[in-house]
Amino acid sequence: MKIATFNTxxxxxxxxxxxxxxxxxxxxxxxxxxxxxxDKDFPAAAFEEIGxxxxxxxxKTYNGVAILxxxxxxxxxxxxxxxxxxxxRFVGGRYRDFHLVNVYVPQGFSTDSxxxxxxxxxxxxxxxxxxxxxxxxxxLLVVGDFNVAxxxxxxxxxxxxxxxxxxxPEEQKRLRALLDWGLTDLLRRFHEGGGLYTFWDYRVPKGFxxxxxxxxxxxxxxxxxxxxxxxVWIDREARGADKPSDHTFLVAEFEG
DNA sequence: ATGGTCGGCAACCGA
Numbered sequence: 001m002k003i004a005t006f007n008t009x010x011x012x013x014x015x016x017x018x019x020x021x022x023x024x025x026x027x028x029x030x031x032x033x034x035x036x037x038x039d040k041d042f043p044a045a046a047f048e049e050i051g052x053x054x055x056x057x058x059x060k061t062y063n064g065v066a067i068l069x070x071x072x073x074x075x076x077x078x079x080x081x082x083x084x085x086x087x088x089r090f091v092g093g094r095y096r097d098f099h100l101v102n103v104y105v106p107q108g109f110s111t112d113s114x115x116x117x118x119x120x121x122x123x124x125x126x127x128x129x130x131x132x133x134x135x136x137x138x139x140l141l142v143v144g145d146f147n148v149a150x151x152x153x154x155x156x157x158x159x160x161x162x163x164x165x166x167x168x169p170e171e172q173k174r175l176r177a178l179l180d181w182g183l184t185d186l187l188r189r190f191h192e193g194g195g196l197y198t199f200w201d202y203r204v205p206k207g208f209x210x211x212x213x214x215x216x217x218x219x220x221x222x223x224x225x226x227x228x229x230x231x232v233w234i235d236r237e238a239r240g241a242d243k244p245s246d247h248t249f250l251v252a253e254f255e256g
Numbered sequence: 257a258t259g260g261t262c263g264g265c266a267a268c269c270g271a
Contacts, residue, residue, distance in 0.1 A: 009271080010263055034271085036264065061264055062271095107271055115270095147271090201271080202261035246262075246271080 001254045003029040004235075005102070005217055007145045007199070007247035011035035011066070015043055017240035021249065023050060025235075028070050029095060032056075033104035033145045035064035042066070057088040065091045065104050065144070073100070080122070080129055089122070097256070098139035098225060101130070105146045108165045116165060119147070123174035127181060136182025139224040145199075145217050145247065148175045150185065153194030154215040166214060183220035186232045186252055196234055199247045208244070219252045228254040 004027045008014040011032060022030060030052070035042070039058045047054050047068050056066035057078035065088060067073065073093035080090040080103075092101035103126060108119035123146075134140050148171040152158040161167040179185060187196065197213030204212050219232060235249040 013263070034263095061269085109270080203271090205260075207261095243262090 001029075001096075001256060002027045002251065003031070003100075003141065003143065003219065003254070004249050004251040005031040005033070005143045005145070005219060006249045007033040007104070007217065007245065009034050009036070009245045009247065011037055011064075012041070012043060013243055014240050014245055015046060017238075017242065019046060019050060021235075021238050022047075022052065022068070025249075025251070027251065029100065030068040031100075031102035031143045032066040032068065033064075033102070035066055036061065037064055055091060055093065057091050059088040063088045063104055065089060065102050067091055067093065067100065067102050069095060071096055080125060090126075098141060099134065101140070101142045101144075103142065103144040103146070105144070105148065107147045108171070111163065111165050111168055116168075120170055120174060123148075123171065123178075127174070127178050130178070130181065134222070136222050137224065138222060140183075140222045141225055141252075142178070142183055142220040143218070146175060147216050148172060149214050149216055150175060153196075156195075156197075156212045156214075166216060178220065182222050184223070184226040186219045186221050186226060186229050187215075187234070187250065189226065189229060190232050198234055198250050202246050208239075217247060217250045219250055221252075225254065228256060230255055 052068040058064040076093040089104045106119040109115040149155045198217035200207040200213040230253045232252040239248045
């Protein structure tokens with residue numbers, strides 16, 4: 001079983017390269033974030049053509065998440081708080097023999113802003129949701145763009161970024177609380193080193209080429225899933241040939 | 257080298 005996550009920064013712009021990647025890599029499940037499309041305009045037919053179902057929660061202009069899958073999901077939920085008007089940042093369900101949650105955590109803007117407080121709250125509420133619905137003995141993957149780099153290995157210049165948004169102790173504390181509850185950062189089971197990034201800010205000149213990036217996308221798993229993991233990797237060159245996203249694909253393969 | 261980040265969406269906001 002192969003699962004991947006990718007922040008598209010517009011699913012419509014990335015659609016051709018996305019389809020190409022899915023055809024060649026054949027993931028069983030693909031979690032998308034920042035699809036930036038309203039539900040009525042989600043390109044479900046294009047994914048159906050290559051054998052994928054989709055569940056999604058979109059909104060106009062911002063955010064938006066989707067799960068594409070070869071097999072149908074059950075008990076799909078498209079909101080963290082369960083409200084109609086909340087931002088489109090959460091989609092989850094049960095797929096075959098495990099539970100899946102796909103998130104797009106708020107970016108936070110700057111540490112002195114209301115948006116940062118919202119980000120911290122959202123991370124706390126995500127943990128509360130997980131505590132309420134699961135135990136660490138359940139097979140569960142929590143996947144997506146968390147907009148937080150966990151430690152010094154996860155950014156290019158930790159000294160320079162110390163205390164900034166995306167690399168702030170209060171964010172890291174909340175992401176670690178998720179791990180402490182019973183989730184393993186699965187990339188780290190296979191790769192201990194630094195410089196393994198999933199995001200390169202468009203505003204950094206030649207950022208991708210110089211590998212000035214961040215690891216802010218994760219595949220987290222409870223022990224039953226961590227034990228099944230065979231390999232986890234970043235497909236660094238897969239952002240899209242023509243019009244690359246600022247993120248790339250993170251992929252995990254499991255037994256069974 | 258002769259430019260300067262993207263995407264949505266129609267002036268800027270968000271990342």
